Ligand SMILES: CCCCCCCC/C=C\CCCCCCCC(=O)SCCNC(=O)CCNC(=O)[C@H](O)C(C)(C)COP(=O)(O)OP(=O)(O)OC[C@H]1O[C@@H](n2cnc3c(N)ncnc32)[C@H](O)[C@@H]1OP(=O)(O)O
């Protein structure tokens with residue numbers, strides 16, 4: 138049986154979301170560990186005044202690609218950007234590109250999504266569900282497709298306490314929801330969103346659950362694997378320890394604590410902080426791609442890519458590590474000396490918000506005004522409070538994920554023994 142590296146040799150891979158946090162690490166790892174991969178086609182849109190080409194060339198200059206660049210200065214020749222805006226019909230891929238992709242792609246990794254918790258439902262649906270449907274249709278036109286790997290989230294079913302590696306019935310039939318929202322204006326959709334999402338905390342988890350169902354519907358036509366990472370954090374080992382380029386999830390909270398801005402947050406000290414390093418998720422993704430293509434499981438396999446069941450770490454411990462490491466390595470231009478406490482008590486948290494957040498912000502803004510500068514601290518705290526308000530749901534409770542399929546992948550007859558792809 139071909140090893141993972143052998144499997145990818147000569148293959149053409151399509152990646153969505155390659156400019157994102159996880160996508161970039163996936164591209165790098167493929168180029169590094171599978172140097173004989175034939176080509177990586179990446180769907181990219183122009184953004185923030187930069188053309189697709191400018192964005193890709195900027196991305197390849199990133200420190201993340203240093204080791205690949207050193208090993209093969211021509212590595213960029215393997216990356217073939219395809220212009221695509223995923224929210225447009227047909228993913229706005231030109232007919233020539235559709236033809237090209239249909240003729241050559243062997244494996245698809247679908248990483249693109251909106252991961253914002255406050256995304257309006259229509260947009261989250263458009264990107265996370267409708268674009269996924271469109272990509273599945275495109276995949277069905279690919280003559281040599283061996284596997285379609287969809288990146289979901291461990292929190293797609295966070296309305297349950299115990300989460301198995303199965304696709305649960307969707308909260309609503311996606312097709313019906315898409316049809317009904319089509320004629321509603323944004324105001325109406327906003328009004329009914331809380332009723333629709335029900336016991337899920339945001340439109341992100343809701344639409345990711347719908348997307349899983351949409352993907353599973355194609356299991357008779359495509360060879361599918363679904364990966365559900367929990368809270369994806371900085372890299373553990375590869376390409377070097379600690380790589381991260383965003384403020385999503387806890388990383389923004391950590392930075393705010395390191396800057397001495399965040400002093401209090403509501404979380405459960407004893408709840409498991411299910412963090413998973415991005416390189417571990419990417420290793421698993423490549424292993425799942427290989428397994429799905431080579432072993433062709435009869436039904437869609439779901440992989441709960443979580444850490445809490447194997448190596449539990451708690452929010453209370455995180456508080457200790459974050460604060461002590463920022464004390465040892467202080468950040469530049471900190472507002473105050475780092476010192477943050479987490480509490481599960483609402484009233485205590487409100488008290489400290491008043492005393493340690495709002496009052497100092499007020500004083501500092503007064504000082505800025507007196508110096509003839511624009512006040513800014515209260516605005517920063519308001520944004521921080523909005524962000525942590527959206528995160529609290531995840532830091533205040535525990536989930537239990539079954540991870541039998543991950544164990545099967547690592548230790549079963551197909552066990553890939555971890556070399557170069559440790560998970
Ligand atoms: C002492 C420590 C204690 C520890 C306790 C820790 C507790 C942590 C708790 C719980 C974590 C649980 C998490 C669960 C996760 C589930 C897992 C998943 O499945 S997926 C991922 C989930 N998705 C998200 O994490 C998105 C969450 N974020 C959002 O939804 C939004 O960002 C939001 C609503 C929080 C804020 O939105 P806005 O619009 O106010 O801000 P914006 O657009 O994000 O960025 C603010 C500014 O920062 C810049 N910025 C962002 N990233 C940057 C970067 N890398 N470099 C420089 N600037 C950056 C931006 O450009 C922007 O600046 P400009 O206003 O445009 O000037």
Ligand SMILES: NC(=O)C1=CN([C@@H]2O[C@H](COP(=O)(O)OP(=O)(O)OC[C@H]3O[C@@H](n4cnc5c(N)ncnc54)[C@H](OP(=O)(O)O)[C@@H]3O)[C@@H](O)[C@H]2O)C=CC1
Pocket residue numbers: 153154155156157158159160180181182184221222223224247248249250251252264288289290291345365366367368369370383385386
């Ligand atoms: N980060 C996390 O903690 C977790 C993430 N996940 C899942 O992992 C996947 C990747 O997440 P992550 O890398 O963190 O997310 P990012 O936000 O960093 O990346 C999202 C990617 O999707 C692309 N994208 C978004 N909108 C469009 C669009 N309209 N057209 C074309 N491309 C678009 C972005 O492109 P552009 O650069 O142009 O914006 C970017 O490449 C997602 O499916 C997410 O749900 C799951 C669990 C945890």
